[in-house]
Amino acid sequence: MKRISFNLMGVLCILFSTCFYACSEKRTLNSDYEIIPKPLDVNCKGDASFLLKDGVAVIYPENNRKMQDNAEFLVDYVERQTGVKLTSHAGMPVDGAICLTLDLSDDNAEAYKLIVNDKRVCISGASEAGVFYGIQTLRKSLPVAQDINVNLSAVEIYDKPRFAYRGAMLDVARHFYTVDEVKTFIDMLALHNINRFHWHLTDDQGWRIEIKKYPKLMSVASERKETVVGRWYSGIYDGKSYGGYYTQDELRDVIDYAAKRHITIIPEVDLPGHMQAALTAYPELGCTGGPYEVRTIWGVSQDVLCVGNDFTLQFVKDVLSEVADIFPSEYIHIGGDECPKVRWEKCPKCQERIKSLGLKSDAKHTKEQRLQSYMIQEAAKYLKEKGKRIIGWTEILEGGLVPDATLMSWIGESGGIEAAHQHHDVIMTPNTYLYFDYYQSKKVEDEPLAIGGYLPIEKTYNYEPMPKVLTKEEQQYIKGVQANLWTEYIPVFSQVQYMVLPRLGAAAEVQWTDPSKKDYKDFLRRVPHLVAVYDCYGWNYATHVYDVNVDMKADTVNHVLNVQLSTMADDPIYYTLDGQDPTEKSLKYTKPFTIDQSVVLKTMAVHPDRTSKISVDTIRFNKATLKPVVLLQPNESRFSPDGPVVLVDGRNGNHSFDTGAWLTVAGNDLEAVINMQAETILNSASVHVYVRKDAWLFDARGFSVSVSSDNKNYKEVASQEYKQMQESDSDGIIEHELSFDPCKATYVKIKVISEKSMPDWHWNAGKAPFLLVDEIILN
Template sequence: MKKTLLSAFAALAFFTGTAQQKQPLLSLIPEPQSVQTLQGQVFITPQMKYFTNGAGAEKAATLFNLFLKANYGYSLEKGTMQNSTLIFSEDEALPEEGYQLTAAKNKIVLQGRAAGLFYGVQTLEQMLPDAVKNRIAVPSVTIKDEPRFAYRGLMLDVGRYFYPVAYVKQFIDVMAHYKLNRFHWHLTEDQGWRIEIKKYPLLQSVASKRKETSKGHLREGKFDGKPYGGYYTQEEVKDIVQYAADRFITVVPEIEMPGHAQAALAAYPELGCTGGPYEVSTKWGVHKEVFCAGNDKVFTFLEDVLTEVLPLFPGKYVHIGGDECPKDRWKACPKCQARIKALGLKDEHELQSYFIQRMEKFLNSKGRKIIGWDEILEGGLAPDATVMSWRGEAGGIAAAQQKHDVIMTPNTYLYLDYLQGSSATEPLGIGGFLPLERVYSYEPYPASLSASEKQYIKGVQGNVWSEYIPDGKTADYFTYPRALALAEISWSPADKKNYSRFTGALPQRLAALQARGVSFRIPESPGEDVQVLADNGSVTADLTPAVAGAKVYYTTDGTIPSTGSALFTKALTISQPMTLKYVVVLADGRSSAVYTRTYIRKRYKNAQPVNAVNKGIRFNAYYRTFNQAKNTGGKADSTGILPTIDIRPFIAKVTFGVTYEGYVKVDTDGVYEFKTNSDDGSLLYIDDELVVDNDGEHAPTEKTGLIPLRTGMHKIRVQYFDAGGDQQLQVSFGLKGKQSVNLRNALFY
């Protein structure tokens, strides 16, 4: 039968291969390896019949029929090879996850192995229009596709906050639709143990619960006073693992060791270096309480735990953590020090390596392999370990050079708990700044690796850490649409990546996520946050929403917009300086944050003709009393050079003033936002123009200013005074709406 199907497809390709014409843009994410548009369309109607030639093909057909029923109200009947015009064909000649989809001459043929057919169905679903009922027009096309990387992962941290089974399944559903195939399930943490272990019941009754939770930012030291807990039974775990497997996703469990273990220690304090007492942590961060590496009972406990965990997860990988393990307790622990001496280890880092290698040997004996965060490199890498590189790419590069497999997940690109926009408009978060475009720009193969070393980069993963993500809706907000960029990084060929094409496909894909009930972050309308008006000139403001079917409401007088404000219907002409504010409202009524565009009339400042090559900035300090920053000056009591703008060398003085002068390096033309946060007053000048006026005696106050700058060196001067009491000066700058530049790398004299 396969031969007949392949012969039929060959004839189909022959008749359509030369009949090409431009077709409407396909809104596909991730972008396939090859897309050839053909003439015409194929219509799916209730009268169409489908045919399959194997179990994998039948599964794909059933899946597609369920999609049709849910979205269009009908499903297709099965026919014969002769009377069917929708063919699902198992084809062992194609790669494991590859597929070929052809729609032409009134027939749709999908070929692949089981996983490839599944992914082909996802692509076919994305090709179908939204609102047609009985006559669904499929563009004529030939798509040949397979993934770039075998490991395409997304991690969900359920240790800090527990997510119900229904949400985990929805998370998996969306992953599968975008062809992600590894669900990394972070199950244990200082703040909670989330998986049932029958041999150790206190993990359920004690370790899964905390008395309260940090409220607001950790630095605020506030707590909500409410008990919190939850865990997954082994039956629930089996259910989720099978649910994922049905969607060609392998679940990678993470059982943290030797650090991030305080919840387990609260249940079994004898496993810690001090013997406790311990409590399940109520605050985020890195904690000193870790498993005792000198106590054999710890290894018995972990082996017992893994003995129950392994049958639940049939995949070859088990993640053992290995990150953020402070050595304080080990340094003071007689058992740990005795083990270091007995084994002839150099230090506590080698003790951690011993810990990891001992657990690896156990897992290898069970036919499994370990993955660990890049700290497992410290003290020597376990022989067969896979390294998950999170602290930038350095760990991944080092592991690949040692011929170890690597999963790239650098926090600088793929930590999806980082903020996506300004902290003024985003939900409470851990910090950082990781907009969609930066995620999309990531290239998993480091340029420093040779071709032979790059073969050890097995894939890429995004991480959703949950310290500030208490529920599923918030998890959706932080995860999407950035996980769609991750999908394209991990699946699409490098030469197919194109951010403009990707954002062009987003409106339809986000509308589909909306229909699934996914509470993604509603993106800003495409365009610059700040624009400069030329003399007597104007610019166009296009507020077209980034979600199909959404509406945009705006104001131009600085007030907060609502659905009662002006409705955007066509591009606006901006000829005067103004602050334009807008909201994007979805068809279901959900609204974005208030987004702002600023239009200013200023001339760009050209770079200074200087050759400043020394890093740092000059200062003049005045140890006397001032009442305004503008008055700082006179004969300096101290002069010198600092690596950055810093008042710490002077805070021993009761009152003082200081002036900093040098050059700031600008890497690209644009409108730059400068900020000072000071107590007391500060002034900031660029090329002798006052940009930030934060003068006067006051408590910590932040003020900002905008200035258009050309690439190159620009003169910077900051004046500050402290009249007594608290002292503070923070200076930052960056392109408006973008991440701040590290001043240490930008200041010269």
């Protein structure tokens, strides 16, 4: 009996062990080399694979700290994304391991090869940085799941970046982020193969860098007494002091953190404009002597450094000396943008400096612009003595480019083109493609408040930074591409992530990937896996790529809106036309359709792992809707590419001026003729005007309606004049309506009179503002 019990116990133990092993065995998932940015050359090598599992070693060369860091990063990445626990140690490459080597011979120092077979994984680079980017490729090829093993399918990848300079800028002057948050931003850059972190550290609204020689920059200039709420002309403030700065020890810590990830930090101290915070601490630096206060609203201050003051020149050199000693980067960014000259024009010291230097105005530059160039030259000469070079924004072209200066072209591409013509290095960063503080969606009412503009991910992705107007020789001066995030309207770091991700993936493909390999639909197919990595790290991101793309084209011949719906992966789309939220039981989209009456269109896409946001488009028909319309005065076509039909397409423009929904004029009036195509009885007309003083969008000065039966002889039936806007007037969408006695009209002429010059209270007084009009309603 005892013997039988013993044998039974043995069988039970064996069964238990077998069951335990089967239950505890990990799943095995496969790798996928469809990553962002897309590599140059990917060759899959059949069915062989390497099993990535606990205990696999990452081997790096002896006595190479950078390669040891690379190995430790890979170990951390793999465990974070898959739960697989690798080890790392120095040694010679062996089978059964991931081997990091520096035996790739390549002219591009950031080139790498990733070779996977059934024996080993080898990442070889032309430098430690090249190996790091190979590690990023391997990391992004892994599935994101826990408690798994990974089959790395056999592959040979050769890859190198298109541009040597691949940058992203974060502004910490308007809103301040902690050291840990800045490090997270750096981690985000590393994932996207970005190797330059442009750190915007000073501005009118705050000074964020410790300068030991000038302690009041920390005690005074780093803190503003309050912050404007909403737009900068709102007149509403939060009443809360706001500040912060980084000590030099903290800066060096962040520099080291970035360097380990092969990212160079380029600091920016903006001068001679954007200096009101510094003027508050040291008022003797300004032309008027103050008093000043750290700026509590956004925009551009007219108070700038007094270049006629010898102390100012010494201050600049002292500050740049400490900055150059802290940051090992070759470049120091000195700003040079948005520097009003009004103080210099009236300042005796500045005018005396202009006279002593023999600066003259000519057809190309004013003497004050040449004074700015002198200031930039002084900074550049001093930094050259410290072994540094300068980068500046587009405006350093004013007064002539300083020798050896690199230009960041942000006001479109024209500045970069001009600098390349002059054989100066250029970083392309045009606001129209690479300003991530712009709205990502036309549905701005569903978005956090942003500075304005409209920059969908597709537009960023399709940017080509090499201007065709340049010769082959001149194109060599285009050294790189940078995305920028200004933070006036971004108070918390989670919103930084939301504005940047996944647009940073699109920018990365512009920076890294050979243009022959780029395809937007293919990019969208690869986005979900990149987003899975964001989820793994808990990063906040925008989900617009998952939403339904609603494309409506106005047809004034058939008086309909042609509607086409699409998603990034051709996932099922459901829609309603009665304002009800769609479900999977609603109408399923199968082909384009038309709208010929007032409706509320709601759409929704169903993806494998999520449901998109519900998109809402409200269409309201009136007697002018989808009637032929022509303009009698020119418009700013760049803001409304569809032309005057946007005035009568049945859709009201919203609080974004750059979505194509508003018809825009500047310096002239909006004058449109609507062909009613039949005699029509009318008794009212209205228009909407978008007013945003900080963006130079001003209200109308007048509105009139005229009617005709033959499009030749017109009779005015109503008109109204409006007062000039005051600084205290509210921003927003303003409706102007005119009522009149019922009349018959076949043609209706609408005239909206614009403000021709911004008033004295505006910081751009004297310049022509924009007039944005939409929608014309006739009843």
